[in-house]
Amino acid sequence: MTAQNSAFNARPFSLNGQEQVKSSYGNNRYGVNIGGPLIIPKLFDASKILNFTVTYNGVLSRSPYNATTTLPNAAERSGNFAGLNTIYDPTTCVAGLGCQPFANNQIPLTRISPIALGLLQYVPLPLYNTTTQNYIANTAVPANQQNVNTRLQWTVDQTNRISFTSNYQSTNGQNGNPFAFRDEKQGDGSNSTIAWTKNFSPRLFSNFTIGFNRNYNLVVPYFQTLGVDAASQLGIAGASPDPRNFGPPALNFTNYGGLNDGSPSTSAVNTWTISEAFTYRRGKHNFGWGGGWSKAMTN
Numbered sequence: 001m002t003a004q005n006s007a008f009n010a011r012p013f014s015l016n017g018q019e020q021v022k023s024s025y026g027n028n029r030y031g032v033n034i035g036g037p038l039i040i041p042k043l044f045d046a047s048k049i050l051n052f053t054v055t056y057n058g059v060l061s062r063s064p065y066n067a068t069t070t071l072p073n074a075a076e077r078s079g080n081f082a083g084l085n086t087i088y089d090p091t092t093c094v095a096g097l098g099c100q101p102f103a104n105n106q107i108p109l110t111r112i113s114p115i116a117l118g119l120l121q122y123v124p125l126p127l128y129n130t131t132t133q134n135y136i137a138n139t140a141v142p143a144n145q146q147n148v149n150t151r152l153q154w155t156v157d158q159t160n161r162i163s164f165t166s167n168y169q170s171t172n173g174q175n176g177n178p179f180a181f182r183d184e185k186q187g188d189g190s191n192s193t194i195a196w197t198k199n200f201s202p203r204l205f206s207n208f209t210i211g212f213n214r215n216y217n218l219v220v221p222y223f224q225t226l227g228v229d230a231a232s233q234l235g236i237a238g239a240s241p242d243p244r245n246f247g248p249p250a251l252n253f254t255n256y257g258g259l260n261d262g263s264p265s266t267s268a269v270n271t272w273t274i275s276e277a278f279t280y281r282r283g284k285h286n287f288g289w290g291g292g293w294s295k296a297m298t299n
Contacts, residue, residue: 023064031057065176069257079107143173183262187217223247
């Protein structure tokens with residue numbers, strides 16, 4: 001049995017002249033290894049024909065996530081852009097003459113879409129009184145992993161041997177987001193083979209193998225996990241009612257941080273393989289031939 005732990009505590013750093021705490025890091029590893037001949041004292045002794053190995057390893061870790069961006073301050077969120085680039089009223093535009101600016105560079109609240117105002121609940125306020133790089137997200141996201149490996153060897157007789165190997169891995173964790181939207185992710189993979197080795201003579205033997213491999217991955221967006229239909233609550237018509245699409249619409253702005261939720265994803269890839277190989281030894285030379293078949297199923 002093995003175990004290992006390593007961690008780094010949060011360390012301060014400076015941003016915009018203010019000291020910040022950097023996300024911590026942690027990594028915990030542990031495992032168990034059991035193996036040898038198959039013997040049950042006074043009941044069963046197959047040490048001459050059966051050997052096995054079972055190994056289990058696990059990792060529990062957290063990785064730092066840091067993101068810095070620029071967000072609108074309270075005045076800008078209410079339409080006040082005094083002292084910044086001129087904001088023009090699109091309803092006053094005349095071909096060849098241009099557009100008139102809003103008075104005092106202030107967009108009236110009556111002119112701002114209620115949907116846009118509702119979306120502001122998902123965008124945090126800046127942390128610093130600066131025009132750029134005024135928001136930072138510090139957090140740690142989990143990334144865990146489990147592994148189980150099994151091997152069994154059976155000596156049937158002097159000319160036949162059968163072996164079984166199985167490897168399984170599962171993962172789970174989260175994706176970071178500047179606005180604390182954490183998408184859940186998980187997956188698992190397995191690879192199993194059964195091999196039959198046959199000695200036809202001291203010079204000729206074959207190896208017949210059947211294998212199966214599977215990889216599965218799933219990403220669940222934050223708002224699907226939360227069960228909040230943001231589009232419906234904001235009054236956005238025509239949005240998908242599927243819980244996988246519950247998040248707010250993706251918005252991108254020049255020089256400002258955008259708003260987006262994770263994209264749902266599900267994939268499963270299964271592969272079957274069958275192969276047989278022959279080897280013939282003659283003096284210092286080895287001659288080999290064989291064939292194989294495989295079928296991949298991607299969903």
